[in-house]
Amino acid sequence: MAAEPLVADDLLEREGQQVRDRVDALFDQWLAAPDDGRQRLFEAMRHAAIGGGKRLRPLLTLASSRLFAIDEQRAIRAGTAIEAIHVYSLIHDDLPCMDDDDLRRGKATVHKQFDEATAVLAGDAFHALAFEILASPDTHEDPFVRSELVLELARASGQDGMAGGQMMDLAAEEQQLDLTAITRLQQLKTGALIEYAVEAGAIMGRQPADARTSLRGYARNVGLAFQIADDLIDHEGDQAVAGKAVGKDAAAGKATFVSLLGAERARAQAELLVAQAIEHLQHHGEEADLLRAIARFAVQRDR
Amino acid sequence: MAAEPLVADDLLEREGQQVRDRVDALFDQWLAAPDDGRQRLFEAMRHAAIGGGKRLRPLLTLASSRLFAIDEQRAIRAGTAIEAIHVYSLIHDDLPCMDDDDLRRGKATVHKQFDEATAVLAGDAFHALAFEILASPDTHEDPFVRSELVLELARASGQDGMAGGQMMDLAAEEQQLDLTAITRLQQLKTGALIEYAVEAGAIMGRQPADARTSLRGYARNVGLAFQIADDLIDHEGDQAVAGKAVGKDAAAGKATFVSLLGAERARAQAELLVAQAIEHLQHHGEEADLLRAIARFAVQRDR
Numbered sequence: 335m336a337a338e339p340l341v342a343d344d345l346l347e348r349e350g351q352q353v354r355d356r357v358d359a360l361f362d363q364w365l366a367a368p369d370d371g372r373q374r375l376f377e378a379m380r381h382a383a384i385g386g387g388k389r390l391r392p393l394l395t396l397a398s399s400r401l402f403a404i405d406e407q408r409a410i411r412a413g414t415a416i417e418a419i420h421v422y423s424l425i426h427d428d429l430p431c432m433d434d435d436d437l438r439r440g441k442a443t444v445h446k447q448f449d450e451a452t453a454v455l456a457g458d459a460f461h462a463l464a465f466e467i468l469a470s471p472d473t474h475e476d477p478f479v480r481s482e483l484v485l486e487l488a489r490a491s492g493q494d495g496m497a498g499g500q501m502m503d504l505a506a507e508e509q510q511l512d513l514t515a516i517t518r519l520q521q522l523k524t525g526a527l528i529e530y531a532v533e534a535g536a537i538m539g540r541q542p543a544d545a546r547t548s549l550r551g552y553a554r555n556v557g558l559a560f561q562i563a564d565d566l567i568d569h570e571g572d573q574a575v576a577g578k579a580v581g582k583d584a585a586a587g588k589a590t591f592v593s594l595l596g597a598e599r600a601r602a603q604a605e606l607l608v609a610q611a612i613e614h615l616q617h618h619g620e621e622a623d624l625l626r627a628i629a630r631f632a633v634q635r636d637r
Numbered sequence: 638m639a640a641e642p643l644v645a646d647d648l649l650e651r652e653g654q655q656v657r658d659r660v661d662a663l664f665d666q667w668l669a670a671p672d673d674g675r676q677r678l679f680e681a682m683r684h685a686a687i688g689g690g691k692r693l694r695p696l697l698t699l700a701s702s703r704l705f706a707i708d709e710q711r712a713i714r715a716g717t718a719i720e721a722i723h724v725y726s727l728i729h730d731d732l733p734c735m736d737d738d739d740l741r742r743g744k745a746t747v748h749k750q751f752d753e754a755t756a757v758l759a760g761d762a763f764h765a766l767a768f769e770i771l772a773s774p775d776t777h778e779d780p781f782v783r784s785e786l787v788l789e790l791a792r793a794s795g796q797d798g799m800a801g802g803q804m805m806d807l808a809a810e811e812q813q814l815d816l817t818a819i820t821r822l823q824q825l826k827t828g829a830l831i832e833y834a835v836e837a838g839a840i841m842g843r844q845p846a847d848a849r850t851s852l853r854g855y856a857r858n859v860g861l862a863f864q865i866a867d868d869l870i871d872h873e874g875d876q877a878v879a880g881k882a883v884g885k886d887a888a889a890g891k892a893t894f895v896s897l898l899g900a901e902r903a904r905a906q907a908e909l910l911v912a913q914a915i916e917h918l919q920h921h922g923e924e925a926d927l928l929r930a931i932a933r934f935a936v937q938r939d940r
Contacts, residue, residue: 370821371805371806371808371818373808375800375801376796379796426757431752432757449734450734451732451734454729454732454734454757455729455800455803457761458729458761458764458794458795459800459801461765461795462764462791462794462795462800463791465768465787465790466791469784469785469787476780477780477784477785480784480787481780481783481784484771484772484783484784484787488769488772491765492764493668493678493679493765493766497761497765498678498762501674501675501755501758502674502675504754504755504758506674518673
């Protein structure tokens with residue numbers, strides 16, 4: 335795969351650009367800075383949220399909502415709420431007491447550009463914003479759907495999801511994890527929110543839980559493939575291209591998929607996961623093409 | 638009032654103790670520590686949430702839910718979710734980059750007892766937990782009620798509520814605020830969540846928004862009275878009794894109700910607010926007695 339060029343996927347190019355524009359437009363609308371003592375908070379939130387990032391999670395929500403003919407604007411609203419959770423987690427993870435990063439999405443991290451207190455508050459405000467959006471009638475007219483969207487997001491982001499996974503990651507600095515433990519850690523830290531982004535389309539489409547099995551399988555495979563690709567970028571990537579610091583895991587002596595498997599086997603594993611993800615979509619027609627393109631993109635990227 | 642003894646209010650004593658016990662029991666149940674790398678996170682959450690605090694917000698939710706004959710256990714669940722938001726805000730506000738406090742509810746703050754990263758994550762996990770509880774069918778069988786509970790809590794805690802107010806408070810260190818500005822700051826920083834705690838009972842009772850006007854009036858007055866009483870405790874209180882550092886506002890040169898009005902006028906203002914709060918309940922009978930007792934307690938306390 336190292337010799338293989340980045341596949342130009344027209345569908346992903348086109349849809350990805352559209353999602354990035356629409357996510358930016360929603361954040362711009364939601365974060366109009368007020369003329370009072372909160373101005374700095376809103377400026378920090380705009381700095382963190384607007385004009386950067388792959389917008390993988392909103393793209394996944396849009397792609398899965400295609401399977402159920404969900405209104406696009408609603409899918410983008412839900413996806414942007416999920417992106418708000420992702421942005422909050424990046425702001426907090428970048429803090430000096432956590433990963434202590436200066437660079438994110440090619441810009442200064444929030445605590446560098448503003449200050450630590452503002453960064454803590456900006457993360458907290460994004461956290462609340464996500465739930466405000468999902469619980470709003472503008473996102474879905476059915477209150478049961480809204481309530482389910484909130485419940486599953488809270489589970490994906492809290493102690494049994496993202497926050498729990500981040501704690502495991504911090505604890506891992508004092509012990510060498512094996513492959514099973516790393517997989518579990520990543521399932522919580524990044525996998526749960528990626529799975530939720532896919533599931534959100536099914537929730538909005540009022541699909542019963544048992545009908546979501548194949549989508550969950552897709553999401554789990556894609557989430558893990560993305561994480562392995564992230565480990566590869568950290569292992570051999572270029573900071574200028576990645577838009578964030580690289581080589582951190584090795585410097586911290588942290589076990590990753592790459593340190594445990596070696597780069598070659600890790601890459602093969604990621605490609606196998608992508609193939610499995612696409613296999614889960616076999617009963618769907620071209621309405622699942624965007625999900626397929628995202629799965630392929632998971633490993634064909636340098637940032 | 639300085640000469641007046643703490644009024645022994647049997648109702649408040651009895652109900653307050655019951656709420657504290659039930660809130661502790663729920664947190665104990667929700668925060669059973671798992672046997673994995675998240676153990677430290679759960680220990681930190683238990684340290685922050687169990688066995689301390691006045692539990693004002695759950696008490697307010699229970700008291701307002703009495704007006705609408707809501708099932709008590711459900712009111713306590715919703716109230717404990719609101720307490721989770723309060724606990725998250727205390728953990729984050731105590732961080733070195735914010736108020737830098739070592740003592741909270743008579744115990745070491747989370748970042749002192751554990752570390753800063755764990756404190757950030759524990760706050761984040763409480764934030765998600767609150768929404769998970771409110772969106773759960775165990776809290777209310779009507780998804781519209783669950784969705785409304787979530788929407789209003791998100792508004793009370795986010796950029797236009799608590800997080801926005803905390804930003805204003807940080808910004809206020811560089812400018813002297815007047816009474817209007819302080820009132821607005823406190824309305825966002827602490828008032829919004831206290832109002833929501835009262836409103837939650839009305840939401841669970843499916844009361845239309847216009848029927849909630851008197852309750853909102855009550856809540857706004859009580860919230861402000863509580864804040865003035867807090868300023869008085871900071872101004873003249875005893876750290877050992879308060880269970881947290883006192884004298885901080887004056888040391889920071891911060892404008893407060895006490896610095897702007899003087900202690901005597903501030904106390905008179907708080908008592909006027911309590912009388913107004915009780916006046917808002919005039920059309921209610923003894924089912925509002927707990928709300929009345931809480932209003933009186935707002936100013937008759939030393940911690």
